[in-house]
Amino acid sequence: MPMTSTTGAASQGDGTAKFPATETNHQATNCARPTASGLGVLEKAMNLLNIVSARRAPMTFTELLRACDLPKATLHRILATLVREGLLRHNAYDKTFQLGLRLLELAHDVWSEFDLRVAAQDELARLRDALNETVELTLLDGTWVVILASEPSGEAQGTRSAVGQRLPVHASASGKAIAASLDPSGQRRLIQALDLERFTQHTIVTATELQAELDLVRARGYAIEQGERALDRAAVAAPIFDYEGRPIGAVAITTDASRLDAARAHTLSSALMGASRSISHSAAGKAMSIATQAPPETTSSVEVACVSEVRSLLGEGPVWSPRDNALYWVDILTPSVHRYDAATGVDTETPLGTMASLVVPKASGGLLVATPGGIMALDLSTRRLTSFCHPEAGRTNVRYNDGKCDRRGRLWVGSMDMGAAANRGHLFCIEANGSWKQVDTGFTVPNGIGWSPDNKTMYVTDTYRQVIYRYDFDLASGAIANRRPLITIAASDGKPDGLTVDDQGCLWVALWDAWQIARFSPEGQLMQRLRVPVPRPTSCCFGGDNLDTLYVTSASLRLSEEQLATAPLSGSLFAIQLPDARGLPEAAFAG
Structure with a gap:
């Protein structure tokens, strides 16, 4: 299904897969999808179940008809059978379909006889060979x-079997992958019980450091070990989940440290996460994408310049500071804060000891960043973090995500589960004095915040739901009301991430996994697509003296070696000079 909005079907541009970039105004065409002709009844039924599962919301008959490409009569018959067998539920009130409870019964039957070693043996061998x-x-x-099972590489053949070997939780990739995925109380008990023995100078030996590391692991979806239990050993591991989302093990690649530096370990993460999902067929963690789409075929008319060639894991949150003539942005998972000086073209990275999901300049000087431990004031020169406020202080395994200041200088920030569990996120409004209020809830991956030029509409994205919402907004009081969808992005068009609003009220949205920035009208109609040379653009903002440069952050997170070879600039910062669009000044935090 193409991109849609509440005001009608959105358009979709054409294009070629050539860098630099594209800018188009063509009408949408339906995304290519396999037809149902020639499929057997079972394949058609499975296709319907997959469609309903992927939608994450009840679907009407009309929506299913549009998505499955089946004749009406055939769809009626298959739906009736699926409902009768309990595989789908039909709500007679709103005439929608969703997954049935019989699937839970079947899952229970499967897991009651589940043998992890047997289930994993083919995937282990496949990964070893690949x-x-x-x-x-x-x-x-x-x-x-x-270690329950091991498939040694060719070079390791003939060595002593590792099966049965015990590894320290705090100093092994497997241990950290499993521990990071435990429920909060289980994780807390485990950390308290561990003997944090030092094996090398790289071993984590304090509970505070271990908790910060586990937060990063949970957010990334995988763990890395670099000389922590032996200087000459390295590993990368991903957790395996059961049908209730609990970690039951981990799959790990382990080798000599000379063969696996941190950069390569990150590129192997997608293969490991794919293997762990294949072993258990669990839906847990699937909010973290590991596959990208092919580059769109579009014609080029706008140049994209790479202004800072860095391999950030998850570049995010760009914000232009006229005061500093600089662009600030974060790499959430390295973690670090970047400052790009527009005059010199120099990008300076300041590492932090904790995850940072957003950065905004403060009117009184310095910066404000969001960390798992709260909203913090940051002095870049000393790297000192000072607590400012912490709306999520009472909850565990959550972190802040995207945020932005309105034109009165209030900070609006969303929160989410560390592992992107559904519906755990809130939306907060933070005042200059540090007071705050929770203004909405029920988000999974809150992202992309912005306001219309007249300050009457506020936009907030939930990437997981593929929806950009709009609220009625009152600038004087900071009140929001009447949340409703403005734009829904089809899965085939990528995932909506960060956004910015131009002086005409149009929304510019980064489309994760789709190699594109999309421009939408204030009514939600697709107007343009800009092709970027990376599959995972994450956010964008206007900057420069005339606010006519669109800066774009990107990610290299969970991209394979092959994907990075196709898109070697992944993680970099880009600038696009736009001839017919200008941004609106971004406000600093009033505190």
């Missing part, structure tokens, strides 16, 4: 991790 590295299956046993 990567020529030793692959291990591990599980948590008390305060240790035990």
Whole structure:
């Protein structure tokens, strides 16, 4: 299904897969999808179940008809059978369909006889052959991790089997992957029970450092080990979940440190996460995408310049500061804060000891950043973080995500589960004196915040739901009301991430996994697509003296070696000079 809005079907531009970029105004065409002709009844039924599952919301008959490409009569018959067998539920009140409870019964039957070692053996061998590295299956046993199965690489053939070996939780990739995925109380008990023994100078030996590391692991979806239990060993691991989202083990690539530096470990993460999902077929963690779309075929008319060639994991939150003539942005998962000086073209990275999901300049000087430990004032020269406020202080395993200041200088920020569990996110409004209020809830991955030029409409994105919402907004009081969808992005068109609003009230939206920035009218109609040379653009903002430069951040997170070879600039900062659009001045935080 193409991009849609509440005011009618959105348009979709054409194009070629050539860098630099594209700018188009063509009408939308339906995305290519396989037809149902020639499929057997079982395949058609499975296709319907997959469509309903992927939608994450009840679907009407008309929506299913449009999505499945089946004749009406055939769709009626298959739906009736699926409802009768309990695989789908039909709500007679709103005439929608959603997954049925019989699926839970079937899942229970499968898991009651689930053998992790047997289920994993083919995936372990496949990974070993594909990567020529030793692959291990591990599980948590008390305060240790035990290797349950191992597929040694060709170079490791003939060496002593690792099966049965016990690994320290805090100093192994497998241990950290499993521990990071535990529920908050289980994780807390495990950390308290661990003997944080130092094995090398790289070993984590304090509970505070370990908690910060586990936060990063949970947010990334995988763990890395670099000389923490032995200087010559390195590993990367991803958790395996059961049908209720609980970690039951981990799959790990382990090798000599000379073969696996941090950069390569990150590129192997998508293969590991794909293997872990294949082993258990669990839906847990699937909010973290590991596959990208092919580059769109579009014609080029706008140049995209790479102004800072860095391999950030998750570049995000660009904000232009006229006061400093600089662009600030964060790499959430490295973690660090960047300052791009527009006059010199120099990008300066300041590492932080904790995850940072947004950065905004303060009117009184310095910066404000969001960390898992709260909203903090940051002095870049000293790297000192000072607590400002913490709306989520009472909850565990949550972090802040995107945020932006309105034109009165209030900070609006969303929160989410560390592992992107559904509906745990809130939306907060923070005043200059540090007081705050929760203004909405029920988000999964809150993103992309912005305001219309007349300050009467506020926009907030939920990436997980593929929806950009709009609220009625009152600038004087900071009140919002009447949340409703403005734009819905089809899965085939990528995921809506960060956004900015231009002086004409149009929304510019970064489309994760789609190689594009899309421009929408204030009514939600697709107007343009800009092709960027990376699959995962994350956010955008206007900057420069005339606010006619669109800066775009990007990510390299969970991209494979092959994907990075196709898009080597992933993680970099880009600038697009726009001939017919200008931004609106972004406000600093009033505090």
